[in-house]
Amino acid sequence: MSVTSSQPRRPHSGSRRDEAARLAVLHAADDLLAEHGFGALTVEAIARRAGVAKQTIYRWWPSKVEILLDTLIEDSTKSLPVPTDKPTAESIRGYLRRFARFLTRDPAGKVLLALIAEAQHDPETAKSLHKRYLDPRRQQERDMLARAIEAGEVSPGLGPDATIDALVGPIVYRALTGASIPRGLVDTLVEDLLRPRSD
Amino acid sequence: MSVTSSQPRRPHSGSRRDEAARLAVLHAADDLLAEHGFGALTVEAIARRAGVAKQTIYRWWPSKVEILLDTLIEDSTKSLPVPTDKPTAESIRGYLRRFARFLTRDPAGKVLLALIAEAQHDPETAKSLHKRYLDPRRQQERDMLARAIEAGEVSPGLGPDATIDALVGPIVYRALTGASIPRGLVDTLVEDLLRPRSD
C-alpha cells in the first residue's frame, strides 16, 4: 500500500483538541472586536462567526476574557517583542514607539485596551490579565531597563516599576482616551525621565 | 410642636421632577458600584435599590453611563477642584497628589475608572465622557498650567495637552492596574517634566 491520501483531510479531529476550531475562535473574537466593537463580542457571536458550537468554547475557555488574552499574548509576542539585545536608550525609545503604534494602529492593541477596561469591571479579569500578560511583560521590561542602567545608558530617578509606568502610562492613557501619540511625546518622556539632570 | 413635618414626607411628588428620586438613583448607583462592583450595576438593580421604577430612570437618563457621569461630576467638583489661585509648581504637585488619592481611595474615583473602561466598549460613552467630564476638566488644567508657565514657575518641554497627559497618564495607569501611587512618583514627574534641563 502506498502513500495514498497522506493529506490531512479531517472534517474535525476526534479525541484530541481541534486546532482548527481553536484558531477559528481566536480569529473570530479578534475580528468581531475590530469590526463591531466590544459590544458585539458575545460568546454566541464568536461561536456563530467561528462556525463552532458554543460548548466547544466553554470547554476550553472559562470566559471570553481568556479568549482575548490568548489572542493578545499570541499577537503581542509576535508584533511587540521586548528588546533583548542592545541595552541602549535608543532601543527603549524604539520599544515605546512600537508600543504606541501597537495600541493605536494594531487591532491587537485594541484587545489590550479592552482587557484593561474589562479588568475594571471584573476582578477575575484583573487577576488573569496581570498573571498572564502584564506581569510577565513587566518582568521583561524591568530586565531591559536594568541592563540599560548597568550599561550606563540611562539613570532614571525612580525605581524600575515606577519608571516604566511613568513611560508607559501616558501612552496607554492617550490610547484609552482616543488621542494620538505624537512622536515628540515618547522622545521627551525618554529624555526627561531616563536621563535626569544631575550627572 | 406636633406638625413639625420638616422632613420631606411625600410618597411621591406629582407633576414636577422628584428630587428625592433623583438623589436616590445617584446614591444607589454609587453604592452598588462600591459594594458589589460594576457587574452589579444594572439598571434594574439601581431601580430596585433606589426604590424607584425603571421607567423613572429611563425618563431622565438615557443610559446608566449618564447616571455615573452625574455622580462623578458632582463628586469630583467637590473633592477634586482644579487649583485656580496660586499658579505654582507646588500647587500643581498638590493637585496631582489629590488626583492620585481620588483615584485610589475615593469611591468616586472608581466611577471615573469605570467610565474610562466603559468608554473602551462603547463609543457613545466615550463621547459623553469627553464632552461632560474630560474636556472641561482638561480646559481647567490647561489654564492652570498656562498660568504657571506665564509666572515662570514651570517650563515643560511639551505642549500643554501632552504635558498634562505625561503627568496624569502614569497616575491613571497605575490606578487602572491596581497599583498604589507612591508620593515619589508624583514628585519626580513634576520635577522631571515641568522643570527640564536648562540648556
Add this chain to the structure above:
Amino acid sequence: MSVTSSQPRRPHSGSRRDEAARLAVLHAADDLLAEHGFGALTVEAIARRAGVAKQTIYRWWPSKVEILLDTLIEDSTKSLPVPTDKPTAESIRGYLRRFARFLTRDPAGKVLLALIAEAQHDPETAKSLHKRYLDPRRQQERDMLARAIEAGEVSPGLGPDATIDALVGPIVYRALTGASIPRGLVDTLVEDLLRPRSD
C-alpha cells in the same frame, strides 16, 4: 372628536396580564402537540409559534406541563362535561363514549395522554395532573355514579373508584396503545360491570 376608537385597541396592555399572549401560548402548545408531536413541544418552540418571549411563558407557567394542563382543563370542561342531570346507565354509557371519542379524535385528548405519559417521567407532573385534573374530574364521576346507584339504575360489584377505573381503564389503555375503541367495548363494560348478575 366624538366617540372614535371606542373599540379596545391596545397593542398590549401594560401592567396587567396580557390575555392575548396567554391564549397565543395555549394555542401554540396545542397546535405543536397536534402537528408535530410531543418531541416538538419545547418552550422555545411554543414561544416562537406564539410570537411571545420565552420569559413571558416562564413568568406565568412554572413548566410546560402546566401549560398543557391549562389547555386540557379548558378544553375538556367544554367538550367533555361530566353528566349532572339524569343519573341513568344510559347517561354513563354516553359519557364513556364521549370520553373514548375525546381520547382518540379530539386533539385535546392527546394532551391528556401526553400528560399521563409525562407523569410517569416526572413526579411533579404526576402531582399537578392529579390535583388539577384527575382528582376533580374523578370527584364528579363519583357523584354521577353515586346518584345512579341511588336511583337504582346501576349496582356495581366494586367500590366507586375501582368501578370507574374498570370502566375508564380499558378506554385509556387502548388509546395509549393506539387502538381504536369499538362501540361494543363501552357497551359491554357498562353492561357487565354496572349490572351484575344477582338481582
Add this chain to the structure above:
Amino acid sequence: MSVTSSQPRRPHSGSRRDEAARLAVLHAADDLLAEHGFGALTVEAIARRAGVAKQTIYRWWPSKVEILLDTLIEDSTKSLPVPTDKPTAESIRGYLRRFARFLTRDPAGKVLLALIAEAQHDPETAKSLHKRYLDPRRQQERDMLARAIEAGEVSPGLGPDATIDALVGPIVYRALTGASIPRGLVDTLVEDLLRPRSD
C-alpha cells in the same frame, strides 16, 4: 456446556461483542430508572454508570428505548410468564394478579410503564414497543384465552383483544395513575367479564 470460565476476568475482550459491557449497560439503565427516575435516564448517565463509552451504546442500541426494551423482555419473560399449561379461569386470574404485582412492585414493571409513556411522545418507540413486546405477549394472551374458552372455562362477551384490554386496561391505568390494585378488582374483572350472565 464446557469450560464455563466462571470468573469474569477479562478487561475487555477484543474482537467480539463484550458481554460484560452489554450487561453493565442493561443494569445501569435499570438501576438509574429505579433510583433516580426517568429524568436521570440519559445515555450519558448510563454510559457513566456502566463504565462504558457512549459509542459502545450507540453501536449496539439505536436508542435508549431499545435498551429498556431489552431489560423489559428479559425480566418479564422470567418473572411474568403467560400461563401455558392449565386453561382455567383461575390461571387467568393468577396471571392478572402477577401482572398487577409486576407493575406496582417490580422495578421492571416501571420499565413497561416508562415505555408506554415514551410511546406517547415518540412514534418510533410505539412501533418498537408493539413489535418487540406488546404484540408477542398479546399473542400469548390470546392463546391462553382461546384455550380457556375452548375448554368451556370462560365465555367472554367480547372479542379476544377487547376482552384482554378490558381486563388489563384497569390494571395498567391504576398503575399509571399511581393507584394500588386491590385484589378484589382483579377478581371482579374476571368474574364479570369472563363469565357473563347466562341467557
Add this chain to the structure above:
DNA sequence: AGGTAAACGAGACGGTACGTCCAGTCTTCGG
C-alpha cells in the same frame, strides 16, 4: 375649586445572551 398634565411605582412585554446539559456523530488509541 376643578381639570389637566406630568411624574411616579409597578410590572408585563419582546428580545438577546448567558452558561449548562444532553443527543448523536466522529476520531484516536490501546489490546
Add this chain to the structure above:
DNA sequence: CCGAAGACTGGACGTACCGTCTCGTTTACCT
C-alpha cells in the same frame, strides 16, 4: 475490529437584564 475516551455540532434549558410600554395614582399648576 472492539471498546474506552472524549471532542465535536446542534439545540433546548431556565435565568438575568435590556429598553419599551401601559396601568392607575398622586400631586402641582392653571385656569
